Amino acid sequence: xxxxxxxxxxxxxxxxxxxxxxxxxxxxxxxxxxxxxxxxxxxxxxxxxxxxxxxxxxxxxxxxxxxxxxxxxxxxxxxxxxxxxxxxxxxxxxxxxxxxxxxxxxxxxxxxxxxxxxxxxxxxxxxxxxxxxxxxxxxxxxxxxxxxxxxxxxxxxxxxxxxxxxxxxxxxxxxxxxxxxxxxxxxxxxxxxxxxxxxxxxxxxxxxxxxxxxxxxxxxxxxxxxxxxxx
Amino acid sequence: xxxxxxxxxxxxxxxxxxxxxxxxxxxxxxxxxxxxxxxxxxxxxxxxxxxxxxxxxxxxxxxxxxxxxxxxxxxxxxxxxxxxxxxxxxxxxxxxxxxxxxxxxxxxxxxxxxxxxxxxxxxxxxxxxxxxxxxxxxxxxxxxxxxxxxxxxxxxxxxxxxxxxxxxxxxxxxxxxxxxxxxxxxxxxxxxxxxxxxxxxxxxxxxxxxxxxxxxxxxxxxxxxxxxxxxxxxxxxxxxxxxxxxxxxxxxxxxxxxxxxxxxxxxxxxxxxxxxxxxxxxxxxxxxxxxxxxxxxxxxxxxxxxxxxxxxxxxxxxxxxxxxxxxxxxxxxxxxxxxxxxxxxxxxxxxxxxxxxxxxxxxxxxxxxxxxxxxxxxxxxxxxxxxxxxxxxxxxxxxxxxxxxxxxxxxxxxxxxxxxxxxxxxxxxxxxxxxxx
Amino acid sequence: xxxxxxxxxxxxxxxxxxxxxxxxxxxxxxxxxxxxxxxxxxxxxxxxxxxxxxxxxxxxxxxxxxxxxxxxxxxxxxxxxxxxxxxxxxxxxxxxxxxxxxxxxxxxxxxxxxxxxxxxxxxxxxxxxxxxxxxxxxxxxxxxxxxxxxxxxxxxxxxxxxxxxxxxxxxxxxxxxxxxxxxxxxxxxxxxxxxxxxxxxxxxxxxxx
Numbered sequence: 001x002x003x004x005x006x007x008x009x010x011x012x013x014x015x016x017x018x019x020x021x022x023x024x025x026x027x028x029x030x031x032x033x034x035x036x037x038x039x040x041x042x043x044x045x046x047x048x049x050x051x052x053x054x055x056x057x058x059x060x061x062x063x064x065x066x067x068x069x070x071x072x073x074x075x076x077x078x079x080x081x082x083x084x085x086x087x088x089x090x091x092x093x094x095x096x097x098x099x100x101x102x103x104x105x106x107x108x109x110x111x112x113x114x115x116x117x118x119x120x121x122x123x124x125x126x127x128x129x130x131x132x133x134x135x136x137x138x139x140x141x142x143x144x145x146x147x148x149x150x151x152x153x154x155x156x157x158x159x160x161x162x163x164x165x166x167x168x169x170x171x172x173x174x175x176x177x178x179x180x181x182x183x184x185x186x187x188x189x190x191x192x193x194x195x196x197x198x199x200x201x202x203x204x205x206x207x208x209x210x211x212x213x214x215x216x217x218x219x220x221x222x223x224x225x226x227x228x229x230x231x
Numbered sequence: 232x233x234x235x236x237x238x239x240x241x242x243x244x245x246x247x248x249x250x251x252x253x254x255x256x257x258x259x260x261x262x263x264x265x266x267x268x269x270x271x272x273x274x275x276x277x278x279x280x281x282x283x284x285x286x287x288x289x290x291x292x293x294x295x296x297x298x299x300x301x302x303x304x305x306x307x308x309x310x311x312x313x314x315x316x317x318x319x320x321x322x323x324x325x326x327x328x329x330x331x332x333x334x335x336x337x338x339x340x341x342x343x344x345x346x347x348x349x350x351x352x353x354x355x356x357x358x359x360x361x362x363x364x365x366x367x368x369x370x371x372x373x374x375x376x377x378x379x380x381x382x383x384x385x386x387x388x389x390x391x392x393x394x395x396x397x398x399x400x401x402x403x404x405x406x407x408x409x410x411x412x413x414x415x416x417x418x419x420x421x422x423x424x425x426x427x428x429x430x431x432x433x434x435x436x437x438x439x440x441x442x443x444x445x446x447x448x449x450x451x452x453x454x455x456x457x458x459x460x461x462x463x464x465x466x467x468x469x470x471x472x473x474x475x476x477x478x479x480x481x482x483x484x485x486x487x488x489x490x491x492x493x494x495x496x497x498x499x500x501x502x503x504x505x506x507x508x509x510x511x512x513x514x515x516x517x518x519x520x521x522x523x524x525x526x527x528x529x530x531x532x533x534x535x536x537x538x539x540x541x542x543x544x545x546x547x548x549x550x551x552x553x554x555x556x557x558x559x560x561x562x563x564x565x566x567x568x569x570x571x572x573x574x575x576x577x578x579x580x581x582x583x584x585x586x587x588x589x590x591x592x593x594x595x596x597x598x599x600x601x602x603x604x605x606x607x608x609x610x611x612x613x614x615x616x617x618x619x620x621x622x623x624x625x626x627x628x629x630x631x632x633x634x635x636x637x638x639x640x641x642x643x644x645x646x647x648x649x650x651x652x653x654x655x656x657x658x659x660x661x662x663x664x665x666x667x668x
Numbered sequence: 669x670x671x672x673x674x675x676x677x678x679x680x681x682x683x684x685x686x687x688x689x690x691x692x693x694x695x696x697x698x699x700x701x702x703x704x705x706x707x708x709x710x711x712x713x714x715x716x717x718x719x720x721x722x723x724x725x726x727x728x729x730x731x732x733x734x735x736x737x738x739x740x741x742x743x744x745x746x747x748x749x750x751x752x753x754x755x756x757x758x759x760x761x762x763x764x765x766x767x768x769x770x771x772x773x774x775x776x777x778x779x780x781x782x783x784x785x786x787x788x789x790x791x792x793x794x795x796x797x798x799x800x801x802x803x804x805x806x807x808x809x810x811x812x813x814x815x816x817x818x819x820x821x822x823x824x825x826x827x828x829x830x831x832x833x834x835x836x837x838x839x840x841x842x843x844x845x846x847x848x849x850x851x852x853x854x855x856x857x858x859x860x861x862x863x864x865x866x867x868x869x870x871x872x873x874x875x876x877x
Binding site for chain 1: 319489502513621
Binding site: 177 | 764795
């Protein structure tokens with residue numbers, strides 16, 4: 001059995017990584033993957049930025065899945081590890097919402113940040129990269145829960161941190177107040193009414209012995225594999 | 232007079248709960264030897280138990296879920312067909328509240344998310360914020376932070392060890408490991424004043440310097456810890472029950488583990504030698520002489536061995552760090568972030584205004600963003616900070632290793648028995664505070 | 669407001685001592701003493717306070733000497749619910765359900781700042797004190813409280829248990845049902861007006877949080 005070694009794709013003469021010191025705010029060597037991306041995808045790749053030693057590449061949001069697939073599978077890139085999927089909304093509400101992906105190449109010891117902008121006036125939709133990295137499953141569910149971004153092609157997009165029928169909105173948006181939109185007692189009423197035992201997902205209920213006791217329209221929805229009732 | 236014999240038909244039946252929720256009586260009969268069996272069963276045939284699967288809900292309040300985790304299992308007998316975890320029962324809006332707090336004010340929140348590794352979180356956040364500010368910390372602070380992070384790793388693994396052993400029925404290691412934790416709690420209390428939620432780091436340094444005699448206390452701990460580890464090792468590592476319950480359970484191969492985004496001991500047990508301290512070093516970890524523990528099969532037993540070895544390696548690192556701990560200031564001399572000394576702040580006008588501005592408004596970094604990853608006991612822990620030049624971050628993102636690790640439980644638990652699910656859950660080493668934030 | 673007692677207020681009386689026999693008093697003392705010294709806790713541990721609770725139960729601080737050796741994780745067999753940690757709104761129905769499942773006599777210790785008042789989490793997600801959901805007997809402040817503080821709280825609860833008129837006053841076991849139709853509903857616009865000065869806002873950069 002062989003141990004998978006990070007940095008295995010680098011030549012032997014490459015020195016071992018060291019703790020970075022005096023990292024400049026701007027400037028420095030960009031991640032070589034940026035050039036590869038530009039060659040492969042051309043106009044879909046926007047500007048890139050090197051800040052505090054990390055490279056950020058802006059990509060066209062409609063092509064993110066191809067980009068991720070290529071980054072993972074191309075032998076010269078091998079970004080096999082998805083670190084994070086998140087979103088950033090700026091305080092200036094006119095700026096668009098930014099989707100952020102952090103990927104890491106274990107064989108090449110590289111780190112890349114990909115960003116895409118989502119127009120807040122249109123529907124917030126992005127292709128899900130769950131088919132590329134399974135790690136994206138819960139990370140994208142969390143972005144959906146907190147920001148309201150829909151990930152098309154996700155296997156199970158429902159709220160993960162708040163309860164599924166949470167009606168106050170998407171908490172990490174800047175127009176969502178810190179203490180929520182309802183009064184404390186209203187929040188309590190809504191929370192207490194969300195019977196925890198009723199919160200089984202459709203697929204779980206299909207298993208239960210109580211299938212015959214479900215209301216007919218719910219059974220019909222289950223049979224048609226329709227996802228409703230969960231935002 | 233004729234005698235009539237009357238046969239009483241005694242209705243033998245057993246009540247069972249039918250699939251429609253009503254009680255049905257299954258008529259029974261008895262065979263020649265008096266064994267009861269259902270009437271519609273021909274002798275010699277196998278009983279058709281039906282392919283009814285059970286839906287079982289574990290949690291969110293359950294002793295063995297290590298926090299408020301809810302697992303919904305679809306069982307066929309005792310075999311798990313599907314395992315669906317539900318999280319969010321400890322979601323407390325950390326990232327939202329971080330946008331309303333100054334950079335130094337966020338540090339107490341970093342304690343509370345992964346509360347077993349509070350010093351490690353404090354320092355990981357400080358590293359990220361210092362990168363965002365463009366600050367280099369002093370040599371003494373660098374070495375001291377290594378000591379703090381490794382101690383934090385040790386005590387987190389001690390909790391993991393104690394609670395995992397309890398989940399499998401071995402109660403005593405829990406008491407041993409918590410006794411060791413008490414020693415470290417004493418050390419931390421004498422250093423920063425708190426046992427568990429330390430808030431020990433600040434942007435540019437630490438909250439306080441070490442009190443005199445602290446290093447001797449630490450050396451005492453480093454002498455006693457290996458004995459406890461050996462004792463627990465003797466009790467568990469070659470124990471038939473332990474081996475039987477952990478070997479071959481919850482296996483993740485290396486390729487799967489990388490694709491699922493696992494990190495920390497889960498990834499290393501699967502045979503991937505990725506440790507953030509070695510591959511993306513920080514705090515001069517590359518200058519210490521230590522090894523990564525890597526497993527072979529990726530099962531629960533390997534994760535146990537990896538974590539035990541990690542504790543021993545941490546002891547090694549701390550001993551080297553103590554030897555090289557330099558004297559000098561603990562906080563960097565940067566007026567943008569560090570408060571002026573108290574005697575100046577109470578006597579000089581400029582220092583007083585400086586102090587006032589730093590406390591009321593907070594230090595302001597340049598516009599930008601950065602992500603610094605560290606190796607927490609759970610895995611790759613990083614803080615992604617986005618700044619717009621004001622004293623409060625635009626976005627404070629916690630990259631939660633336990634969250635991503637837990638998402639793989641549905642893959643790990645398939646095909647195992649119900650009691651194995653508890654063992655697998657324990658081996659992931661979850662902390663709900665970090666998962667739900 | 670929103671609570672309907674099971675019997676009218678005038679019928680909640682305290683038996684005057686003249687009706688108390690000596691036997692009843694001694695029996696009550698015995699019952700209370702037995703209850704206080706064998707409280708079986710139901711550790712509803714969520715976050716960091718749960719770790720300090722575990723440390724209190726471990727060998728240095730040792731809850732076993734208070735009769736709390738047996739942690740009952742089934743509410744049906746527990747006397748005191750120790751809520752250790754923050755309770756988000758998603759967990760609120762769960763703790764309510766657990767409290768309802770406990771048989772009388774039962775007590776609640778709210779351990780830590782987050783369980784008592786919401787603690788440092790004054791935001792959209794956290795219940796601002798579990799006493800908005802279940803009745804609490806003892807509040808133990810701290811973040812997290814030291815084991816000594818928790819033990820002090822437990823001893824305070826033991827004092828309370830010893831003072832209960834458990835035989836003479838049976839009405840203490842009647843649980844009042846919450847009137848489900850009564851709720852203090854404030855429209856969101858009014859909430860903004862009321863809480864703007866206190867910061868329930870989208871203004872992130874002002875100095876008051």
